[in-house]
Structures are given as C-alpha cells and as structure tokens.
Amino acid sequence: xxxxxxxxxxxxxxxxxxxxxxxxxxxxxxxxxxxxxxxxxxxxxxxxxxxxxxxxxxxxxxxxxxxxxxxxxxxxxxxxxxxxxxxxxxxxxxxxxxxxxxxxxxxxxxxxxxxxxxxxxxxxxxxxxxxxxxxxxxxxxxxxxxxxxxxxxxxxxxxxxxxxxxxxxxxxxxxxxxxxxxxxxxxxxxxxxxxxxxxxxxxxxxxxxxxxxxxxxxxxxxxxxxxxxxxxxxxxxxxxx
Amino acid sequence: xxxxxxxxxxxxxxxxxxxxxxxxxxxxxxxxxxxxxxxxxxxxxxxxxxxxxxxxxxxxxxxxxxxxxxxxxxxxxxxxxxxxxxxxxxxxxxxxxxxxxxxxxxxxxxxxxxxxxxxxxxxxxxxxxxxxxxxxxxxxxxxxxxxxxxxxxxxxxxxxxxxxxxxxxxxxxxxxxxxxxxxxxxxxxxxxxxxxxxxxxxxxxxxxxxxxxxxxxxxxxxxxxxxxxxxxxxxxxxxxxxxxxxxxxxxxxxxxxxxxxxxxxxxxxxxxxxxxxxxxxxxxxxxxxxxxxxxxxxxxxxxxxxxxxxxxxxxxxxxxxxxxxxxxxxxxxxxxxxxxxxxxxxxxxxxxxxxxxxxxxxxxxxxxxxxxxxxxxxxxxxxxxxxxxxxxxxxxxxxxxxxxxxxxxxxxxxxxxxxxxxxxxxxxxxxxxxxxxxxxxxxxxxxxxxxxxxxxxxxxxxxxxxxxxxxxxxxxxxxxxxxxxxxxxxxxxxxxxxxxxxxxxxxxxxxxxxxxxxxxxxxxxxxxxxxxxxx
Numbered sequence: 001x002x003x004x005x006x007x008x009x010x011x012x013x014x015x016x017x018x019x020x021x022x023x024x025x026x027x028x029x030x031x032x033x034x035x036x037x038x039x040x041x042x043x044x045x046x047x048x049x050x051x052x053x054x055x056x057x058x059x060x061x062x063x064x065x066x067x068x069x070x071x072x073x074x075x076x077x078x079x080x081x082x083x084x085x086x087x088x089x090x091x092x093x094x095x096x097x098x099x100x101x102x103x104x105x106x107x108x109x110x111x112x113x114x115x116x117x118x119x120x121x122x123x124x125x126x127x128x129x130x131x132x133x134x135x136x137x138x139x140x141x142x143x144x145x146x147x148x149x150x151x152x153x154x155x156x157x158x159x160x161x162x163x164x165x166x167x168x169x170x171x172x173x174x175x176x177x178x179x180x181x182x183x184x185x186x187x188x189x190x191x192x193x194x195x196x197x198x199x200x201x202x203x204x205x206x207x208x209x210x211x212x213x214x215x216x217x218x219x220x221x222x223x224x225x226x227x228x229x230x231x232x233x234x235x236x237x238x239x240x241x
Numbered sequence: 242x243x244x245x246x247x248x249x250x251x252x253x254x255x256x257x258x259x260x261x262x263x264x265x266x267x268x269x270x271x272x273x274x275x276x277x278x279x280x281x282x283x284x285x286x287x288x289x290x291x292x293x294x295x296x297x298x299x300x301x302x303x304x305x306x307x308x309x310x311x312x313x314x315x316x317x318x319x320x321x322x323x324x325x326x327x328x329x330x331x332x333x334x335x336x337x338x339x340x341x342x343x344x345x346x347x348x349x350x351x352x353x354x355x356x357x358x359x360x361x362x363x364x365x366x367x368x369x370x371x372x373x374x375x376x377x378x379x380x381x382x383x384x385x386x387x388x389x390x391x392x393x394x395x396x397x398x399x400x401x402x403x404x405x406x407x408x409x410x411x412x413x414x415x416x417x418x419x420x421x422x423x424x425x426x427x428x429x430x431x432x433x434x435x436x437x438x439x440x441x442x443x444x445x446x447x448x449x450x451x452x453x454x455x456x457x458x459x460x461x462x463x464x465x466x467x468x469x470x471x472x473x474x475x476x477x478x479x480x481x482x483x484x485x486x487x488x489x490x491x492x493x494x495x496x497x498x499x500x501x502x503x504x505x506x507x508x509x510x511x512x513x514x515x516x517x518x519x520x521x522x523x524x525x526x527x528x529x530x531x532x533x534x535x536x537x538x539x540x541x542x543x544x545x546x547x548x549x550x551x552x553x554x555x556x557x558x559x560x561x562x563x564x565x566x567x568x569x570x571x572x573x574x575x576x577x578x579x580x581x582x583x584x585x586x587x588x589x590x591x592x593x594x595x596x597x598x599x600x601x602x603x604x605x606x607x608x609x610x611x612x613x614x615x616x617x618x619x620x621x622x623x624x625x626x627x628x629x630x631x632x633x634x635x636x637x638x639x640x641x642x643x644x645x646x647x648x649x650x651x652x653x654x655x656x657x658x659x660x661x662x663x664x665x666x667x668x669x670x671x672x673x674x675x676x677x678x679x680x681x682x683x684x685x686x687x688x689x690x691x692x693x694x695x696x697x698x699x700x701x702x703x704x705x706x707x708x709x710x711x712x713x714x715x716x717x718x719x720x721x722x723x724x725x726x727x728x729x730x731x732x733x734x735x736x737x738x739x740x741x742x743x744x745x746x747x748x749x750x751x752x753x754x755x756x757x758x759x760x761x762x763x764x765x766x767x768x769x770x771x772x773x774x775x776x
Contacts, residue, residue: 016558024565058550084553088613088655105557106593108564108586194616194763197649198771201618212620212643219621221654222613 005031006120007048011041011067012056012082017105021054024109025116038062045071051123052116055099057083065094072098078119080112088222092176095223101173118172118229133168135216135227138207140168149207159184160203163196164227167217172229174220200225278320282328285312290335305336306361313365317372325369333362391419392510399518403525408518412479412489415511447474451488454478475505477512479519544603552596560589590632594666598727601659605734612653612738616763619647619682619689622654626661627680633666636674642681648762650689652739657760660743663732664693664756670722671754672697684762691758699747699754708745717750736760 008030010021015036022032033048035041038059045053053071057064068079081094081102091102100119103112131143137150145161147154156164166183167175177193185195200219204211218226289308293301309332317325337347341354349355395415402408444467454461454476461478475491489512493504563585572578604610620643627639650657661680668678672695681692698718700708707713714726733743741760747753 014554014558016555017561020558020562020565024561024568027565027568084550084557105553106560106589107557109561109568110564113568194649194765197616197618201620202771212641213624219618219625221617221621221625221658222615 005029006051007031007033008052008054008116009033009035009041009044009048009050010054011035011038011059011064012054013037013058013060014056017056017082020109021112024113028113036060038064038067041067042070045075045077049075050077052120053077053079054112054116055079055081057081065097068094068097068099076123078116078123080115080119082107091220091223092178095174095176096178114172114230118170121229122170122173133171135168135171135229138216140164142168147207154206156203156206159199160206163199163203164207167225167227171227174224174226176224178224180224278316278324279327282312282316282320282324283331285315286328286331286335288312289332290339294339302340305340306357306364309333309336309361310365310368313369314372317369318376321376322370322373325373326366329362329365329369332365333358336361388419388507391415392507392514395511396514399514402518402522404522408515408522409479412511412515416489416491419507419511444470444472444474447476447490450476451490454488473501475508477508479512479515541603545600553593556589556593556596560586560593563589587632594630594633598663598731601731601735602727605731610656610734610738612656614651614653614739616649616651617654617657619643619650619691619760622650622652622658623661623680623682623691625654625658626665629658630662630666630669634669634678637669637672638675638677639665640677640679642679644682644684647682647684647689648765650760650762652741652760656735657739657741657758660732660735661691661693661758663728664758667728668693668695668697668754668756671695671718685759687762687764688759689762691760692755693758694753694755696753699750699752700745701747701750705745705747732758 006029008025010018010025010032011034012018012021013036018034018036022034025032030052033044033050035044038061041055041059044050055064055067059067064081064083068081071077071079078100079098081099082105083090083102084105094102100122101115103115131141133140133142138147140147142165145165147156147161147164162184163180166180177196181193181196184199185192200217201211204214204217207216208214216228218228220226286309289312293304293308296304313325313328313332316328334347337349337358338345341349341351341358343350349358395411398411398414399408402411444465446467447465450463450465454463463476465474465476466472467474472492475493477489479489489508491504491508493501493508563582566572566582567579567586572582623641623643627634627641665678665680672678676696678693678695681694683690683692700715704715704717708729710730713730736743736758739760741758744757744759746755746757
C-alpha cells in the first residue's frame, strides 16, 4: 500500500470487541490504535492525532459522552459512537454533542465501515474541494445548486433543495431533526416536526424510485434522516485519501 | 357516614385526679370536702394544747407561739388557706385561754401579752397564707406535670402509629383518660357500618355539625353551646392534606372562663400532635410508595444492565467477527465457508431478537414504558419494521400498500415499529415459506390502520380468546414452531401505550390471519401541512 493509511483509534473496554474491530479495520486498510479506558484514550487522542475515533459509551473510568465532550473541546476529528442500548434521546444528545454518527450493537463491520468512510469524507472534504455529492443515482452540486437523478435534472422547491443540501453536506451520516429544522426554517418552525415529515415525503416523491420504499433518503427512527452514500449493503473498502 | 364512640363508664375509676372537675359532684361530697379540713385543723390545735398542758407552766408558756404555728402551717400546706386561718384564730384563743394570765379566761391583762398574741395571729395568718399559696402552686405544677406526662404518653403512642386506624385508636384512648365520657369521637367510615353503636348523650346539634364537618363542609373547628343541657361542646376535625379522618367532639361543660380556656388548650395540644402524626403518615405513605417504585426501577435497570452487558457484548463480538469474515474476499469466494459465516450471522441475529423481546417484556412488566410521542410518517414506521426484521422475513414475499396522502401519526415511532415488527415476524413464523405477507396501510377519519395479513395456519376461536395473554402459545404449534409467546403480548402492549388498538381476525385454521393495528392520526390534512412546509 503506497498511500499512508488512515489511523483509527478504537476506544472500548471489551477486548473481544476491540479484537474484531481491529481485524475489520486493518483488513480495510486502516492503521489501528487501541485504548481500553478513557484516560488512555484521551492521551492517545492528544499525542497520536488519529484520523477517526470509534468510541464505546460504557468505559470503566468515564462515560463515553464525557470523552466525546473532552475531545470535541479541541479537535474536529470524526467520532463514531458504539453503544449497546442507546435510546433515541441519547442518540440525539450525542449527535448534538458533536458525534458524527452512531452504531448500535450488535452491528456488522460493513455498516461501521460505511459510516466511517462517510465521516472521513466529510472531515477531509475541504481538502478535496469537490462540490458535487453523489448518492447512488443522485448527484447534488452544492455550488451551482443543481440536482440530477440518473443524469437528468430534478426540479426542487427552495425548501426541498435546502433539505437535500443539508443532508448532502453530511452524506452517509445521520442528521438530527433539530439540525434540519434549524437549517431549513431558520428558527421559525423549529419545533414543528410535522412540516419536516411532509417535506421529506415531497422530496422522496422526486428523488426516490419508489417513494413508498425509500432507499436514498432513509429515516433514522426518532433521531433524524440520512442520505445514503451507497445503495447496497455491499462490503466496501475505505478509499479516502 | 360516621360512627360515634365514647369512653366506657368503667374506665372512670382509673382516671387521674386532674380530670376530676368534669364529673358530676354529689352535695354530700362537697359538704364533706368543705367541712372536714377546718374541723381537723381545729382539732389539731386541741391536740397541741393538750400536749402543752402536760408540760410545766413556764416551759409551756415559752413554747406557746412556736407550738401553735405547727398545726397552722400543717393546715395551710395540707388543706389551704381557710382551715389554716381557722387554726390560727383557734390557736390564739386557746393560748389566751390556757396559758396567758389570767388563766382560763379570755381576758388579757398584761399589754405585753396582748401584743404577743396579736403578733402570733399576724405571723400565723401571713405564713399560713404563704404556705397555702405554695401548696396551690405545687398542686398546679403537679397537675400540669401529669397533663404533660399524659401528652407525652400520647405523643409516644402516636410515634408508633403506622396507619390512620392506629392513630384514631390512640386519640380515643387519650381522650378516655383525659376527659372521660365527655369526649366523643366521630370517625368517618367508608362502608357506613357503625361500630360501636352511637351513644345517645351527644346533643343532636353536635351530631349534625360533626356530620357536616366529616363531609368536608364548613370550617374545621366549631364551638357549640347547648343551653338546655348547660354544655359547651368543642368540635375539631382531624384532617390531613388529603382528607378528613374524623371529628373530635368534647363536652367541656360550662365552667369558669379559665377552665374552658384550659381545656380548650389541652384539646388544641392533642390536635396539634395529631395533625403532625397525620402529616408524618402521609409523608410515610408517599415515601413507601416512592421506595417501592425506585426498587422496581433499580431491579429493571439492573436486569437491563446485566442482560445488555453479559448477553449483548458477546453477541456483538460474534456478530462483528462474522461480519469481518464476510468482508474477506477469500471467504466470499468459497460458497461453503461463506454459508457457514452467514449461518453464524443469522443465528446471532435470531438470538438478538429473543434478547430484545425479553428486554421489551421486562420493560412492560416493570412499568418502564414511557411513550415518547412525536409526529411520524406511517410509511417510515412500517418500512423500518420490515427492514429491521429483513433476515427473519427473507423466506417470505412482503408486499406493502400505502394509501395516498396518509396523515402523520402522533406516536412513539420506536414502540410502534417494534409492535409492527412483532406482528410481521409472527406472520412469517406461522405461514409457509414462499407465501406472501401483505402490509396494507389505510386511512380512516382520525385513524391510520395497518393491516398485516398472511396465508398461514390461521387461528381458532379459542386461541383468539387467549391471544392477548402473556406467554400464551397455542398447543397446535408448541412442538413445531419455536417461540416464547411474548411477541403478540409485547405488540399489543406497545400499541395500547400509544393510544392504539389491535384486532385479530381469521377465517379459521389454515385460512390465514389478519392483524389490524389502529393508531391515532393527525387531524391536519397533509395538503395544509405541505403549504406550510413550503412557505
């Protein structure tokens, strides 16, 4: 492998979990660092500056949410949360506290890798400066604001585009209801999730092959929405520079 | 609804002296009490005189003033000021008659002796007055002490009260001791059963007032004067913040203003204690129920914690490891090995399903179901349920039909999604592989109906009756289809928690089953919302 590998820091107190995460990430071209508690994790995060952090919520010395907060105080590194039983409220809280995404145990490696890739892509986007976001047959040019599906242009209303724009900026990652409401209605209708639901329905009618079974704009129950960056659940390799 | 009880007359004998004033007093007894002490004090003077006469003349004369002071002081401390004064005067007269010249005459010749006698009289009167006042004060103190003691006993018996019934018994006992039969206690009962029967001595006006106070009408404190029977009744309700537990009525007679005041003060003291105890009982009750709730919560949390850690962590490790293996090209290339890896994933997912069912069941049983209602699209819920159970539904054809312009639902989408998933899973479990399961989402006024139909084994009328019960499994399938009997129960509990209903239909065994889930929907039409959304 000629290019330098992305470095991922795995923070989990369970050796069993770390073992397969290490194997999964190494097989997909990552260099792996491990920490089994918060103290060690914070030390490694500071001195080795990893490109990605996978953080388990239950740690022996500090709650994962606190670790997230401490790292976010000085670093913008992508952080994906692992949790066993996270309620919707907790997921939303963690996302608002700066987590890029979350994965609930038990999970498949493919799912975690897809989330990791999306988070890394977003983290490094400013460097690549490609304004066109592709999600399956859909492409969104964030600069010219043009949307096309299977290479033919799609006409969206102002609000529909705004919604797609925010999701495209975080392609592959979950965006919370709160964040969407804030970005789209800029404070006016912030607590009215009904409008968001209807807007999503309208947007799906324009971009989905079957609006009744959406595959691009998917719902994260009780948390928010996600624009899928790939349609199949095929295993993938991280190809982020 | 109240009962009336009073002290039994037999208890009167054991009543402390402090409460004597309330009894009816016979005239003979009054005469006895008034006449005997002066007579006794006068005879004690006689006794001293006799003793002095036995001595020789000069010694006796020198001892006279001191010796006569003894019975005076005795009478003063023992019987009060009047007997003491009688003793003083008798003493002076006796001294003059027996010991001062001329002897055996009431005349006094020597002015010196006249002054002596006068001095004796003054000293004995003053000291008897002082001594009797001391006695009175001691008596008051003693009485107050006994009152305090009784009150202390009362509050000690209150401290051991753990229910309102104990408290009422303690109050009743205390009143019996302190006021005798003059106190009446009216107790509210829930069933209207009176025991012991109503005593007749309380005047009708008191009974009527007590009844009114019991039912919460009017003030909680009243004074009733019964002119005809010359009685003054004091009524006080015993109430906590939540309810009135009873009314105490005490006949305090029509004594002097001071007596009335003193007795009302005692009653107030008792009521204050009672109110505090009631408050404590209320707080105690609240604390007890809070403690039980907390225990249930802790048990549930511990169960969840243990389950999630001890079961889910190894499961996550197995699932994760299998998924890593699945990404390896060499394994994907070999069909046999790939099938093994897939089997691991499938079985783990199966196990995970069981565990989450158990977790859901404990959540329901421990009362931890707090639906978090928000607006959700029924399509998202049904699609989510299908997606989450994709593996377990993979052997069946799943068809979904959504009505156009479905309104939004105001539900906890997580719970409803889980309920729909359980129903879909059941449909798959009890219908042959390759058959079709349909999920039809319709709209009725104010409701959205999710209808899940299968082409499976159906249900009998008897099975339908028992379907809602936890852990019910039909005898027809117990050996052939694995399960816990929790699925439908969890689904119906979750749907009910969201204000919905669930109904099951089947044309009979082998004819398939249809489950209809009805949920409350938004009243606002989607076109209205669209207009706002695009504003």
